Amino acid sequence: MQHFPLTMRAHILVRVLTQGRGIYVDMTAGNGNDSLVMAKLLQHDGHLYAFDVQQEALDNTLALLTENNIDEKSYSLRLDSHENIDQYIKMPITAAMYNLGYLPNGDKALTTRSDSTVASLKKVLPRLKNGGIITIIAYPGHDGGEEYYAVDNYLSGLPAREYEISRTEMLGKMFSPVLYLIIKR
Numbered sequence: 001m002q003h004f005p006l007t008m009r010a011h012i013l014v015r016v017l018t019q020g021r022g023i024y025v026d027m028t029a030g031n032g033n034d035s036l037v038m039a040k041l042l043q044h045d046g047h048l049y050a051f052d053v054q055q056e057a058l059d060n061t062l063a064l065l066t067e068n069n070i071d072e073k074s075y076s077l078r079l080d081s082h083e084n085i086d087q088y089i090k091m092p093i094t095a096a097m098y099n100l101g102y103l104p105n106g107d108k109a110l111t112t113r114s115d116s117t118v119a120s121l122k123k124v125l126p127r128l129k130n131g132g133i134i135t136i137i138a139y140p141g142h143d144g145g146e147e148y149y150a151v152d153n154y155l156s157g158l159p160a161r162e163y164e165i166s167r168t169e170m171l172g173k174m175f176s177p178v179l180y181l182i183i184k185r
């Protein structure tokens, strides 16, 4: 049976809509899969930042990037919450990826939270360059959907003249994850 998960769709969006120049950000590094996709796209002037609150996640991300021979000068891993992104990145952002929730097979208590996720979005959105993108995978089935509803409400209130926002979900699947794509016009 063919399966085309939302994570893979997010990777395709980043590949198709950006050219590897400028600043890329993995807002939730986890096991590094999103970081690897962005790191492979980078051209000479591109740089990847990856954030996570768990050292284990950054270790996993470093291992994956190293295994794939990614130049260590092209990325910076930050053990910090993504809501502090403004302390590290001052330049315009080309792409930011979120995969919300917890580390697969990890401690479910160390999950993203609605307050810090929305706080980080409020910092990333004004830094997006024209044509820059954000992808977010959110999980209505986690913790009663609190974080999902907070993200959905926040995105729904953004001005359509500034941001083109779409959402993808699997029909017929209870608590399907949702993939958002935000493009700065």
Ligand SMILES: C[S@@+](CC[C@H](N)C(=O)[O-])C[C@H]1O[C@@H](n2cnc3c(N)ncnc32)[C@H](O)[C@@H]1O
Pocket: 027, 028, 029, 030, 031, 032, 033, 034, 035, 051, 052, 053, 054, 057, 080, 081, 082, 083, 098, 099, 100, 101, 102, 103, 104, 110, 111, 112, 113, 116
């Ligand atoms: C679903 S996983 C990410 C999967 C990852 N993108 C990948 O490709 O493997 C979610 C990650 O978010 C991290 N996280 C939780 N709260 C965070 C925060 N405030 N800032 C940054 N990362 C956070 C968790 O530690 C976890 O590793």
